[in-house]
Amino acid sequence: xxxxxxxxxxxxxxxxxxxxxxxxxxxxxxxxxxxxxxxxxxxxxxxxxxxxxxxxxxxxxxxxxxx
Amino acid sequence: xxxxxxxxxxxxxxxxxxxxxxxxxxxxxxxxxxxxxxxxxxxxxxxxxxxxxxxxxxxxxxxxxxxxxxxxxxxxxxxxxxxxxxxxxxxxxxxxxxxxxxxxxxxxxxxxxxxxxxxxxxxxxxxxxxxxxxxxxxxxxxxxxxxxxxxxxxxxxxxxxxxxxxxxxxxxxxxxxxxxxxxxxxxxxxxxxxxxxxxxxxxxxxxxxxxxxxxxxxxxxxxxxxxxxxxxxxxxxxxxxxxxxxxxxxxxxxxxxxxxxxxxxxxxxxxxxxxxxxxxxxxxxxxxxxxxxxxxxxxxxxxxxxxxxxxxxxxxxxxxxxxxxxxxxxxxxxxxxxxxxxxxxxxxxxxxxxxxxxxxxxxxxxxxxxxxxxxxxxxxxxxxxxxxxxxxxxxxxxxxxxxxxxxxxxxxxxxxxxxxxxxxxxxxxxxxxxxxxxxxxxxxxxxxxxxxxxxxxxxxxxxxxxxxxxxxxxxxxxxxxxxxxxxxxxxxxxxxxxxxxxxxxxxxxxxxxxxxxxxxxxxxxxxxxxxxxxxx
Ligand SMILES: Cc1cc2nc3c(=O)[nH]c(=O)nc-3n(C[C@H](O)[C@H](O)[C@H](O)COP(=O)(O)OP(=O)(O)OC[C@H]3O[C@@H](n4cnc5c(N)ncnc54)[C@H](O)[C@@H]3O)c2cc1C
Numbered sequence: 151x152x153x154x155x156x157x158x159x160x161x162x163x164x165x166x167x168x169x170x171x172x173x174x175x176x177x178x179x180x181x182x183x184x185x186x187x188x189x190x191x192x193x194x195x196x197x198x199x200x201x202x203x204x205x206x207x208x209x210x211x212x213x214x215x216x217x
Numbered sequence: 218x219x220x221x222x223x224x225x226x227x228x229x230x231x232x233x234x235x236x237x238x239x240x241x242x243x244x245x246x247x248x249x250x251x252x253x254x255x256x257x258x259x260x261x262x263x264x265x266x267x268x269x270x271x272x273x274x275x276x277x278x279x280x281x282x283x284x285x286x287x288x289x290x291x292x293x294x295x296x297x298x299x300x301x302x303x304x305x306x307x308x309x310x311x312x313x314x315x316x317x318x319x320x321x322x323x324x325x326x327x328x329x330x331x332x333x334x335x336x337x338x339x340x341x342x343x344x345x346x347x348x349x350x351x352x353x354x355x356x357x358x359x360x361x362x363x364x365x366x367x368x369x370x371x372x373x374x375x376x377x378x379x380x381x382x383x384x385x386x387x388x389x390x391x392x393x394x395x396x397x398x399x400x401x402x403x404x405x406x407x408x409x410x411x412x413x414x415x416x417x418x419x420x421x422x423x424x425x426x427x428x429x430x431x432x433x434x435x436x437x438x439x440x441x442x443x444x445x446x447x448x449x450x451x452x453x454x455x456x457x458x459x460x461x462x463x464x465x466x467x468x469x470x471x472x473x474x475x476x477x478x479x480x481x482x483x484x485x486x487x488x489x490x491x492x493x494x495x496x497x498x499x500x501x502x503x504x505x506x507x508x509x510x511x512x513x514x515x516x517x518x519x520x521x522x523x524x525x526x527x528x529x530x531x532x533x534x535x536x537x538x539x540x541x542x543x544x545x546x547x548x549x550x551x552x553x554x555x556x557x558x559x560x561x562x563x564x565x566x567x568x569x570x571x572x573x574x575x576x577x578x579x580x581x582x583x584x585x586x587x588x589x590x591x592x593x594x595x596x597x598x599x600x601x602x603x604x605x606x607x608x609x610x611x612x613x614x615x616x617x618x619x620x621x622x623x624x625x626x627x628x629x630x631x632x633x634x635x636x637x638x639x640x641x642x643x644x645x646x647x648x649x650x651x652x653x654x655x656x657x658x659x660x661x662x663x664x665x666x667x668x669x670x671x672x673x674x675x676x677x678x679x680x681x682x683x684x685x686x687x688x689x690x691x692x693x694x695x696x697x698x699x700x701x702x703x704x705x706x707x708x709x710x711x712x713x714x715x716x717x718x719x720x721x722x723x724x725x726x727x728x729x730x731x732x733x734x735x736x737x738x739x740x741x742x743x744x745x746x747x748x749x750x751x752x753x
Contacts, residue, residue: 187610198617
C-alpha cells in the first residue's frame with residue numbers, strides 16, 4: 151500500500167487549541183439530541199472530504215482501538 | 218378490482234396421464250407458473266426441450282406484488298419474445314423525489330445512458346407481467362413447440378432419485394403420478410418442493426411490516442417516484458408513492474413491528490392514511506391492500522441432483538431495490554442453456570454446478586444490497602438513526618450526501634467474477650465487458666447488439682478475423698463480425714474495445730462474456746469453449 155493512503159496519526163492540526171475551541175463552541179447551547187445530529191453531520195462532511203475508503207477504514211479502526 | 222385477477226388463464230383440464238396406468242416420464246417439469254416458472258418454460262420451449270408446467274392455481278398472481286422491472290430482465294424478455302409487450306404497457310419514470318419530515322430534500326433525474334434498447338427499468342404490475350408471459354407461452358404452443366401448462370395441478374409429493382424425480386400431483390379430480398428427468402422448482406418463497414425435500418432456507422427476518430395499497434386515481438400526480446422518510450403522516454416510518462400503468466398507484470406505508478394487522482387493514486384506516494398523505498379531497502378506488510413482512514434468505518445450494526431451484530424458492534430479498542423477480546429471471550436465463558446442453562448430451566452434468574456458483578454469487582449480492590437499503594430505511598439503533606437523519610439533512614444542501622441516501626438501489630445484473638466458466642481476461646478492454654459480465658447493449662445500424670446475441674454461443678469479432686463457424690465437441694459457435702466503422706455512436710468501441718484496436722469475444726447463450734482477446738487464436742478459443750461448457 152502506498153504511503154499516501156496512510157492515516158495521519160501524528161500531530162497535524164494547524165492550531166490544536168483553536169480547533170478544539172471551535173468544535174466546543176459549535177456545540178454550545180445545543181441539546182444532546184442537537185449535538186448528536188451536528189456531530190453526525192460533521193463526521194459525514196469530513197468523511198466525504200477524505201473520500202478514500204481505505205483511509206476511512208483505518209480511521210474507524212484507530213477510533214475503535216483507542217476507546 | 219381488475220378482472221385479470223379472476224380470469225383463469227390456464228383452467229384445469231383432464232390430462233392423458235390421469236387415465237393411464239403407465240407412469241409417463243417428462244423431460245422437464247416446472248413447478249410454479251409465476252414469473253420465473255413461466256420464463257423457464259418459454260426458454261425451454263424456444264429451445265425445443267419438452268416442458269410441462271404445473272401450478273396449483275390457474276390465474277395470475279393475486280394482489281400487490283412486483284412493479285419494478287429493470288433493464289437486464291427486459292433484455293432477457295426480448296430474447297424470450299416478450300419484451301415489447303412489457304415495455305409498451307409499462308410506464309417509465311426518470312424523476313425521483315426524496316422527502317424528509319415535511320420537506321422535500323432533493324430530486325434526482327435518472328437520465329438513462331444512451332445507446333441501449335431498453336430503459337433502466339419500467340413499472341408494470343406483476344399480473345400484466347405474468348399475463349404477457351402466459352400469452353407468449355400460448356404462442357409457442359400454437360407454433361407446435363413442446364410446451365404445456367396445467368392449472369389446478371398441485372405438487373403434493375416428490376421423490377428424488379439419481380436420474381429422475383417422481384411427482385404426485387393433486388387435481389380437482391384426484392391425484393395422479395408422473396416422473397421427470399429434471400425438475401425446476403419455481404414454486405415461490407414458501408416452496409413446497411424445498412419443504413418436502415427437507416432443504417434449508419436460512420437468513421434474516423426483518424422485524425417490520427408494510428401496508429401496501431394499490432389505488433386507482435384520476436390524479437395528475439406526475440410519473441415520478443416519491444419516497445418519504447419520517448413524514449408527518451406516518452411519523453417515525455417511511456412511505457413510497459409509485460406510478461403503475463392504468464392510473465394505478467402503489468402506496469407503501471411502513472408500519473413498524475408491533476402492529477394490529479386487522480386494525481390496519483380496515484378500509485376506514487387505510488382511507489385515513491391515504492388522505493393524510495395525498496390530501497383530504499382525493500378520489501380513489503382501492504384495487505388491493507395487504508400487509509407484508511419480509512426476509513432476506515437463500516438456500517445453501519440451488520441444485521439438489523435433478524431438482525433445481527430458481528426464483529423466490531431459492532432466494533428471497535426485501536422488496537427495496539426490486540430484486541425478486543428481476544433476479545429470478547436471471548436465474549432461468551443462466552440455467553436453461555446449461556440444462557439444454559446437458560439434456561442433449563453436449564455438456565457434462567457438472568456444468569450445472571456453475572449455475573450454483575453464479576447465481577449464489579448474484580443472490581448474495583442482492584441480499585447484501587437489499588439488507589443495506591433496509592438498514593437505511595429502518596435504522597436499527599439510536600446511532601444509526603442519528604447518522605441516517607444526518608445524511609438526509611445534509612442531502613438537502615449538499616450534493617455529496619445524496620449517494621448515501623438509500624431507499625433501494627436499482628437492480629443491476631451480477632458480474633460472474635471468478636466463475637469456473639470464465640477464461641482469464643486477455644484484453645486490455647473496458648471492465649464492463651470483462652469475462653463474467655453481461656454484454657452491454659450498443660446500437661447497431663437500425664437495431665441493437667443484444668438482439669443479435671443469445672440462445673447460442675457467439676464469436677463477436679470487432680475488426681478482427683475469425684472463422685464464420687467453429688464446432689468444438691458438439692458446441693457450434695457462430696461469428697458475428699462488426700467493425701468500428703459502423704459504430705456511428707461510438708458505443709461499441711466504448712463498451713467493448715476502450716483503447717484496443719480489435720477484439721474477439723466468446724459470448725454465452727445468456728449473453729454473458731466467457732472470454733476475450735485482442736485477436737483470434739484457435740487453440741485458445743477452443744479451450745475457452747470447453748471451459749465455458751464445463752469441460753475443463
Ligand atoms: C410487495 C412486493 C413488492 C415486490 N416488488 C418487486 C419489484 O418491484 N420487482 C421485482 O423484481 N420483484 C418484486 N417483488 C418480488 C416478486 O414478486 C417475486 O420475486 C416473484 O413473484 C417471484 O417469482 P417466482 O416465480 O419465483 O415465485 P411466485 O411468483 O411466488 O410463483 C410461485 C408459483 O408457484 C405456485 N405453486 C406454489 N406451490 C405449488 C405447488 N405445490 N404445486 C404447484 N404450484 C405451486 C404458485 O401458485 C405460484 O404461481 C415484490 C414482492 C412483493 C411481495
